[in-house]
Amino acid sequence: MKYIAKAGNNKTPLQGEIRVPGDKSISHRSIMFASLAEGSSRITGFLEGEDSLNTLRAFRAMGVSIDGPENGEITIQGVGMHGLKAPGRPLDLGNSGTSMRLLAGLLAGQDFDVELTGDSSLSKRPMKRVTDPLALMGAKVETAEGGRPPLKIHGGQKLRAIHYEMPMASAQVKSCCLLAGLYAEGKTCVTEPAVTRDHTERMLRAFGCEVEVENGTACVTGPATLKASDIDVPADISSAAFFMVGASIAPGSELTIKHVGINPTRTGIIEILKLMGADITLDNESQVGGEPVADIRIKSASLQGIHVPEALVPLAIDEFPVLFVAAACAEGETVVTGAEELRVKESDRIQVMADGLQALGVDARPTPDGMIIQGCGPDGTIGGGEVHSRDDHRIAMAFAMASLRASGDIHIEDCDNVNTSFPDFAGLAASCGLDIVVKD
Numbered sequence: 001m002k003y004i005a006k007a008g009n010n011k012t013p014l015q016g017e018i019r020v021p022g023d024k025s026i027s028h029r030s031i032m033f034a035s036l037a038e039g040s041s042r043i044t045g046f047l048e049g050e051d052s053l054n055t056l057r058a059f060r061a062m063g064v065s066i067d068g069p070e071n072g073e074i075t076i077q078g079v080g081m082h083g084l085k086a087p088g089r090p091l092d093l094g095n096s097g098t099s100m101r102l103l104a105g106l107l108a109g110q111d112f113d114v115e116l117t118g119d120s121s122l123s124k125r126p127m128k129r130v131t132d133p134l135a136l137m138g139a140k141v142e143t144a145e146g147g148r149p150p151l152k153i154h155g156g157q158k159l160r161a162i163h164y165e166m167p168m169a170s171a172q173v174k175s176c177c178l179l180a181g182l183y184a185e186g187k188t189c190v191t192e193p194a195v196t197r198d199h200t201e202r203m204l205r206a207f208g209c210e211v212e213v214e215n216g217t218a219c220v221t222g223p224a225t226l227k228a229s230d231i232d233v234p235a236d237i238s239s240a241a242f243f244m245v246g247a248s249i250a251p252g253s254e255l256t257i258k259h260v261g262i263n264p265t266r267t268g269i270i271e272i273l274k275l276m277g278a279d280i281t282l283d284n285e286s287q288v289g290g291e292p293v294a295d296i297r298i299k300s301a302s303l304q305g306i307h308v309p310e311a312l313v314p315l316a317i318d319e320f321p322v323l324f325v326a327a328a329c330a331e332g333e334t335v336v337t338g339a340e341e342l343r344v345k346e347s348d349r350i351q352v353m354a355d356g357l358q359a360l361g362v363d364a365r366p367t368p369d370g371m372i373i374q375g376c377g378p379d380g381t382i383g384g385g386e387v388h389s390r391d392d393h394r395i396a397m398a399f400a401m402a403s404l405r406a407s408g409d410i411h412i413e414d415c416d417n418v419n420t421s422f423p424d425f426a427g428l429a430a431s432c433g434l435d436i437v438v439k440d
């Protein structure tokens with residue numbers, strides 16, 4: 001599938017009130033924890049995107065009875081910590097790194113063997129970052145050459161509790177270790193070098209499991225059990241981010257995005273955009289299932305280039321494709337450093353974004369750990385042209401937003417993977433003013 005995002009020429013504002021799909025990280029975890037809990041859990045607001053559906057299919061294949069999803073509603077009959085069954089075939093997790101890394105931790109503690117596979121993008125992503133700590137815990141997990149998928153997990157191992165100092169800031173690695181820790185005897189702790197999203201810690205508590213967190217270290221004590229809990233999944237701030245940037249850069253915009261998760265480990269995008277001069281306000285703040293939510297209101301603003309503070313990088317790690325677009329429309333230079341993790345996401349997001357921005361005439365220089373971008377300024381435009389998303393959902397959506405400030409149409413190749421996190425992105429975009437032609 002291909003998008004043709006029509007030239008907005010600075011004359012197409014984003015307006016109205018929208019709700020973006022459910023949070024991907026929380027949707028994955030809701031399926032995993034509800035499946036392992038004792039009792040029946042009801043999930044609402046679930047993201048019906050390919051990534052979280054792959055997690056759902058994996059648990060169905062391991063014998064869990066799951067009704068739905070229907071309009072984001074799911075009911076799961078939990079089987080308890082030791083109730084999963086051998087799936088009898090490899091679990092194909094598609095494009096989803098979160099499914100593979102978290103499942104590696106959970107499945108290391110089962111008494112059956114299982115193989116985890118993925119699509120061509122996932123098959124290139126590093127898994128040693130999870131198999132190393134799992135090996136320290138006594139798990140037996142084989143990778144293909146270079147520490148890549150597929151993962152072959154040999155069950156029936158007795159896991160040891162460890163204290164793991166993570167070499168990189170990764171919520172997936174932290175979660176993998178904590179989930180394996182539920183099956184180990186004693187206290188498993190993970191120390192992170194910088195704050196990363198804490199949905200695992202929050203949701204484990206909602207399922208009745210104690211998690212201690214102090215000074216960047218999170219600990220669980222095994223063997224643990226989970227009790228069923230209902231989960232209301234908020235809208236995904238990472239999906240809202242495209243519209244936050246779009247409304248900031250398109251003159252005359254005023255847009256409200258409803259019921260968005262604003263967990264402080266995810267709000268780097270708001271902080272970075274505000275440092276650039278964005279006009280963003282939060283209304284109707286409340287809590288759902290241990291997660292803070294709010295309506296986010298954005299008005300267009302003249303953005304300034306900045307050096308993005310490195311401490312904010314892990315708190316906005318999925319938002320850099322669209323932040324690079326914001327930088328291309330800002331006044332002056334934006335510098336991103338300390339973001340080398342972007343090179344091992346669904347694509348090499350530094351290289352792919354730099355290539356695309358350059359194709360649109362933007363002065364964007366990739367560096368090993370970030371990018372230096374000269375913006376066109378509030379009255380300027382960027383060019384139209386042809387860009388490639390390299391099968392990466394967030395690259396496709398970022399370039400669609402760039403069209404709001406483009407003088408010509410932007411043709412974006414390979415947009416099928418938008419469905420992994422944001423079904424009907426083009427329809428929702430059209431409802432608030434962004435014209436995208438979808439071509440099969």
Ligand code: S3P
Nearest residue numbers: 025098169170171172173317318
């Ligand atoms: C995720 C953590 C992040 C993020 C990914 C989802 C999660 O990955 O990029 O989209 O749900 O835990 P890392 O932990 O590898 O940074």
